[in-house]
Structure formats: C-alpha cells, structure tokens
Amino acid sequence: MFVCHTEEREVYRIGGLVSDCPPHNSREAYKGARRLFEEGIVGLFGPSSTHSSPYIQQVCDMREIPHIETHQNLNQERNDTLVNVYPHPRILSDIFVDLIEAYGWDKVIVLYDNDESLMSVSSLLKLNVPEKRKVILRQLEGPNDMSSQGSDQNYRPVLTEIKLTGETRFVLACSVEILKEVLIQLQQVGMMTNRYSYIITNLDMQTVEMSPFQYAGTNITGISMIDPDTIEVRKVAAELQRKKTNSDGFENDGSIAAWRLKLETALIVDSIRLFAETIYELIDNEEIKAKPLNFTSKDSWKSILGLTGMVKFDREGFRKDFNVDIMELTPWRTIESWEMEFFIKKSPPYGMLTETTDQLTGNDRYEGYCVDVIKELSKILGFNYTFIVQEDKVNGNLDKVTNEWNGMIREIIDGRADLAIADLTVTSEREKAVDFTMPFMNLGISILYRKPEPVPPSLFMFASPFSLLVWVMLGVSYFLVSLSFFIMGRLSPAEWQNPYPCVEEPEHLVNQFSVRNSLWFTIGALMQQGSELAPVAISTRTASGVWWFFVLIMVSSYTANLAAFLTVETLVTPFKNIKELASQTEISYGAKQGGATASYFRDSNVSEYKKVWKYMARHPELMTTDDDESVQKVKTENYAFLMESTTIEYVTERHCTLAQVGGLLDDKGYGIAMKKDSPYRNGLSRAVLKLQETGKLTELKIKWWKEKKGGGKCASKSEGGEATALDLANVGGVFLVLSVGSILGLIASLIELALRISHNARKDHLSFRDEFRKEMRFAVAFKQNVKVIKAGNSDPNDNQVMDPPNYGFKV
Numbered sequence: 001m002f003v004c005h006t007e008e009r010e011v012y013r014i015g016g017l018v019s020d021c022p023p024h025n026s027r028e029a030y031k032g033a034r035r036l037f038e039e040g041i042v043g044l045f046g047p048s049s050t051h052s053s054p055y056i057q058q059v060c061d062m063r064e065i066p067h068i069e070t071h072q073n074l075n076q077e078r079n080d081t082l083v084n085v086y087p088h089p090r091i092l093s094d095i096f097v098d099l100i101e102a103y104g105w106d107k108v109i110v111l112y113d114n115d116e117s118l119m120s121v122s123s124l125l126k127l128n129v130p131e132k133r134k135v136i137l138r139q140l141e142g143p144n145d146m147s148s149q150g151s152d153q154n155y156r157p158v159l160t161e162i163k164l165t166g167e168t169r170f171v172l173a174c175s176v177e178i179l180k181e182v183l184i185q186l187q188q189v190g191m192m193t194n195r196y197s198y199i200i201t202n203l204d205m206q207t208v209e210m211s212p213f214q215y216a217g218t219n220i221t222g223i224s225m226i227d228p229d230t231i232e233v234r235k236v237a238a239e240l241q242r243k244k245t246n247s248d249g250f251e252n253d254g255s256i257a258a259w260r261l262k263l264e265t266a267l268i269v270d271s272i273r274l275f276a277e278t279i280y281e282l283i284d285n286e287e288i289k290a291k292p293l294n295f296t297s298k299d300s301w302k303s304i305l306g307l308t309g310m311v312k313f314d315r316e317g318f319r320k321d322f323n324v325d326i327m328e329l330t331p332w333r334t335i336e337s338w339e340m341e342f343f344i345k346k347s348p349p350y351g352m353l354t355e356t357t358d359q360l361t362g363n364d365r366y367e368g369y370c371v372d373v374i375k376e377l378s379k380i381l382g383f384n385y386t387f388i389v390q391e392d393k394v395n396g397n398l399d400k401v402t403n404e405w406n407g408m409i410r411e412i413i414d415g416r417a418d419l420a421i422a423d424l425t426v427t428s429e430r431e432k433a434v435d436f437t438m439p440f441m442n443l444g445i446s447i448l449y450r451k452p453e454p455v456p457p458s459l460f461m462f463a464s465p466f467s468l469l470v471w472v473m474l475g476v477s478y479f480l481v482s483l484s485f486f487i488m489g490r491l492s493p494a495e496w497q498n499p500y501p502c503v504e505e506p507e508h509l510v511n512q513f514s515v516r517n518s519l520w521f522t523i524g525a526l527m528q529q530g531s532e533l534a535p536v537a538i539s540t541r542t543a544s545g546v547w548w549f550f551v552l553i554m555v556s557s558y559t560a561n562l563a564a565f566l567t568v569e570t571l572v573t574p575f576k577n578i579k580e581l582a583s584q585t586e587i588s589y590g591a592k593q594g595g596a597t598a599s600y601f602r603d604s605n606v607s608e609y610k611k612v613w614k615y616m617a618r619h620p621e622l623m624t625t626d627d628d629e630s631v632q633k634v635k636t637e638n639y640a641f642l643m644e645s646t647t648i649e650y651v652t653e654r655h656c657t658l659a660q661v662g663g664l665l666d667d668k669g670y671g672i673a674m675k676k677d678s679p680y681r682n683g684l685s686r687a688v689l690k691l692q693e694t695g696k697l698t699e700l701k702i703k704w705w706k707e708k709k710g711g712g713k714c715a716s717k718s719e720g721g722e723a724t725a726l727d728l729a730n731v732g733g734v735f736l737v738l739s740v741g742s743i744l745g746l747i748a749s750l751i752e753l754a755l756r757i758s759h760n761a762r763k764d765h766l767s768f769r770d771e772f773r774k775e776m777r778f779a780v781a782f783k784q785n786v787k788v789i790k791a792g793n794s795d796p797n798d799n800q801v802m803d804p805p806n807y808g809f810k811v
C-alpha cells in the first residue's frame, strides 16, 4: 500500500499488487485486489505476473479504478483504465531487429529460455529472409546441474552442441535471473572469446556484473532504459540503498547502486510518481474521494520525466517516445578494473633498476621511459599494474625453422604477462603473432660510429681561401697590369716629367713608370700598402683605379674566406652512408642479434641491404646482444653498429666521441605488445594517442634522453660556439713565407752588393775579393752609420767614395 500527498496534504491511497501476489495465482491476485478496493484505494498498479493481469484489469474496469502495469504484457489490450509503463515488447524487439541489421549479421541464433522470452523477441523472425539472413531459434534447456549448488540448470550440453555448429552471433533472450549463469556457462564451454557476439535482450542486463566476461574481448550488446548517470536515478538508488530495503529490485551495493537498479523498481517508482502527478492535475477539476476518478479520458495521464526517461502514453495506453541506451561492452569502459602485468627489459633508458640506497619493493624498483609511460597510461585508464623483468633482454625473434618465437613476444604468446613494453619495434612479422598499440615512439635504423675526426690544419692554410687557379690568375694579372703601367707610362706624355722643376727648360724628361717602379706600384696596391708613386696621366690613373677596385674585392674575399677556413674544422668520415659502409672492408659492422634491425636487412630486397645482411650472416661474432656491449665495441674497435635512431640519440648524448652517421633507413615505431585480439588494445591505443597529443611523451623523452642519467653531457661541447685561438698549425705557413722572403731579400742584397763591387773593381782595377771583404767588414761594423764616398778608394773605413746608390727615379 502506498500513499500520495497532494499539495493540501490530503492523503490518497493507492494499492500495489507487485510482490504480494504469487505469480500464476490469479485467484490470489484477484482476492488481493478486492481487499485493496475495500480499503478504499483510488488507483492500483501491478501485478507482476502476466497471468493474473487480465483478472485485475477486469476488476479495475468494473470499479473504474485506474490501473498501471509495470511489467511486460504480451497480451495487453487497451481498456479504459489501463496503462503500462513497460514498453510494448513489439517495439522493444524492433530495436533488436535494427541492431542486427546495423551489425550486418547474416545468420543469428536466438537463445531463449521460455515462451515469454521468445514472445518478447518475436519480431526477430521477420529478419529470416531466404538468401539474405537466417534466424534460428534454440531453447536453453538442460538438466538440473547436480554439481553446482542450488538448482542451477546445466545448459552446457546444449551450448556445446551450438558451439560445434561454428556459429558466432547470438541473441540471448532470457530472464535476468538466469542471465549471469548462462554467461558463465557460455564462458565455460569456450564461447566467450573475441570471436563471439551477443545481443542481450533483457532490459536488466546492466544489473549483471559483466567484468568476468570482458577480458576475452567478447562483443556483448544490450539496451537499458535507465541511465545510471542521471542525478535522479542516482538519488533514488542511493535512497534505496540507504534504507537497505529487501526489495527484489535492489542489491545492497552502495558504490554501484545506480547500475544495479532494476527496471521493475524504476518502473514502480515512475508509476507512483505518474499517479501522484496526475492526481495533482485532476484535483483542480474534480473532487477526490475514495471513489473512481475520471481516468477514462485518453489524455488524462500526465507526461512525466521518470527514472526510465520520458513517461508518455499513446492512445492505446502503451508507452511512447521513450529512449533506450545501447550498451556495448567494451574494454574501454571497464578498464579501471584491470590488473595488468607488464614485461619490461633492463635496457637504458627504457627500463632500469632505480638507483637508490633505500630498499625498494614492487614497481618502485624500476624506472625509465617505459615505466613512466605505463604510469601515465594507468593515470588515464585507471588500471593497476605490476612489472615483470624479462631477464634475457630479447625482444622477440621468430625461428624460421621451428616457427617458434623467443623473448618477450614468446612470453606474451604464452600468456606469462599481459603486456610487454620496451624498445619493441612493431614489425609485420610480430604483428602476426601479437597485437600492438599505436606506436608511442617513432624511429628509424641508422649507423652508430666514432665521431668524424678533424683534419689536421695544413701549413699553407692561408692559401686555402683561393683555389690554385685563382692564385695563378692573380699572379698573372699582377705581371700583366705591371706591364701595362710600364707601357701606359711610356705612352702618356703627362708621365714624362722634368726631374729638376727649378730648371725651366730641362734637357731631358724622366718617366716614373719604369719596369721596376711599375712592378712596385702594383704590388704596393695589392698588399694595400701603397707606394710613393702617383700616377699623373688619365690613362695611368684610370688603370690604377680599376686595379685598386680589383684588389679591394680580392682582398675582402680572401679575408672573409680565410676567417672561415681558420675557424671551421674540416671533418672526415670514412663513410657517409650505409652504401659506403657496405662497399668497404676496413670497418667491420653488425647489429643486435635477433633484433628488428637485423630482420630488416634479412628481409630487404634492396641489393646494398642484402649485401649488409650477407656480411652480418658471415660474421656472427660481430652481432651483439646488449646495447652497452655494442657501444664499447664502437668506441674501442674500428666497428660501426647498425642501431635504431632513438637509442643512437641516447648513446650520443652520453658518449661524446660517438655520433650518428647518415640518415634513417626506414620509419617505424615502438608499441606495447599484447596477446592477439586482446581487449586492452583499443583503450591503450587511445590513451597513447592522448599522451602524444598532450605532449607528455615528448616531455618524458626529454627527461630520459637529455636530463637524467648523464644526459646533455655532449651538448655543451658542440653547442658552446666559443672561438678557439689559432695555433701555429693554423698560421705556420705565413711564418714560413716570411722567413723565406727575408732570406731571399738577404741573398738579393748580397747579390746586389757583389754586382756593384765587381762593377767598381773592374772599373778601378781592384781585386773583387779585397773589395768584397772590405764591404763586408764595413757591413758588420754596426757602429759605422756613415759611409764616406771617396773616388778611387773603395774602403769604407777610409772614407772611400763609391757611386751613389740608384735612388730616385733615374731611368
């Protein structure tokens, strides 16, 4: 018995025949209804059984008591006083028809437990169209299961029989009481794998704990009229939980109360509300007594928003314009409950033992890039995880002879852990054996080798700014220009000048552009030093201007290029790419044993790569099993290692003598591996994408590559950009030129002296040897700064006079 309060606080009684009527006992129901009428109820809802429904309805019709039904009524006929808040089975089964069509199933087996269930999906039979779609009905029946507690039916024989037909798509039409048991038995006979799909027609599907069936990736779809996320549903569910009623419609699980709210309970709440609201509406118009109300009008029932959505009726008293939620059991929704085991590998920076003096336990024992990625994924998806270390550090290689996998891939196939995360490359071969998430890191194969060594600077580096041809051209230009000055000087009258300006009419004129002076004038300009010569004629001035311009450009270019040559180190690598590496014999090379890099060369059709693989197959001793070993080999031997770019990046951040040579040979990624058709895949892939989009993966890469464990060590060296002082090796050639030039000058002066002495000796009939000795004695007598010229006496100590040296512009 329920009571309704109107605004005037009057109390109206409405009767319920839900739980107090034993099903199928129409007499009892009838009696119960009469009893309620005698107590003066103004409305009635229920009963819960289809069988007694017509009798109750008859009584209600007689007394004109409004009657609300809350259960599925297959035979419902519209009577004046009856409405049903449970949607008509035909409309519901049309939803399943639509679902099957949308999924494109061409064959479907309907498993039902009793006639009522079958009737509720009768519309499905119209899907049975020859040549297009087959619908097969199969009743779930079986002996009582003696092995289990209670009187559970054993459906296993019939399920096994169905399994043998090879069919994989089913509609499960059974009461909620046996639904869980049926699902468990389906699991027991092996029909709860990712191959199978089920549509569950019971509207209470959401009340059944589904997590045991989610791990295998079975596709389960159902519909629900209750949205557990609405505030109203949560409020009612919480209230019911608080009261801890023993109502059938509620299980005492507070945390998931909204999910556990049964449809029947929600419909009862809705029908009471509907009744109350309708009464409120009517009291304005009619006097309410323990007497029939005028519910006979088709539009008397109000529309309300209940726990099952909008409660509205059509003219026949059937529910109309209601919504249902389609629930697809996906791992994504329920991932929080996962407890996962991850394989990791001790291989820096992907997975390492945490460096600490504290005694650590559990997942804290490990750190690294992959450990952090899992931590971030678990934050998004809410799963728990445990790490297991893969001791042999092998990622996974397929033995083509035995067709057996090893390493992490093998562990995943054998189910020793759920997932594996490491520098595990996604390859087509591995993808056939296991599933991978979206890649969390992208990379390609490259070569790790010693850093190219700088070429020792050459002694004549100062000559490098110009090529030999330019130097030759410069020399030739110098002589030609000097010659042209000489010629122009002789031709230009202005260049013939009076050597003694005081003499107005000179006897002879002199020309400053002698051969020697022309050469001196040109070199003076070239060396940017100038000379005492000043061209006078227009021709020589024009030629000078052009020559100076030429010199300006040449000297500026030389200076600019010289700076670059002196500061930039020229680096030489014995090979620049894989092609050059493959075609030489001095440097040995290898890759990781059984790794994705080795497989890449093994399976490649490119001739150079085939050559590389042939070499590696011939030299198994050059293949390594561990990254540290490879790095040591590259550092200490003349050995190049074919490695993945991400690991090369990590190594070259810490070993400054090593570098990557050449670009990437391919483009691939690392993924998280899991069993084939694992239900974790979609959820994890989406979460990986999310980490990528939010920049978390980049952040983690910077942390583990450039910051932690000695990262960034080599960056300061190469990026310092400080100018280094030039040493003798850079500029030694200039000193050499200076020395040679000075020595040549000395020799020239000796020759000049010798020539002059020989000339004077011949003229004065003196001995060349004596004259030369005298001159040398004078030269080394550093205190003597004055040379006396004395005719006929060539001894400078005796103030001997010599011919004056040829200063000035004497021609």
Ligand code: GLU
Residues within 6 Å of the ligand: 395, 396, 423, 424, 425, 591, 592, 594, 595, 596, 597, 598, 642, 643, 644
């Ligand atoms: N990432 C590779 C793999 O998954 C290992 C390293 C390599 O082969 O270079 O096998």
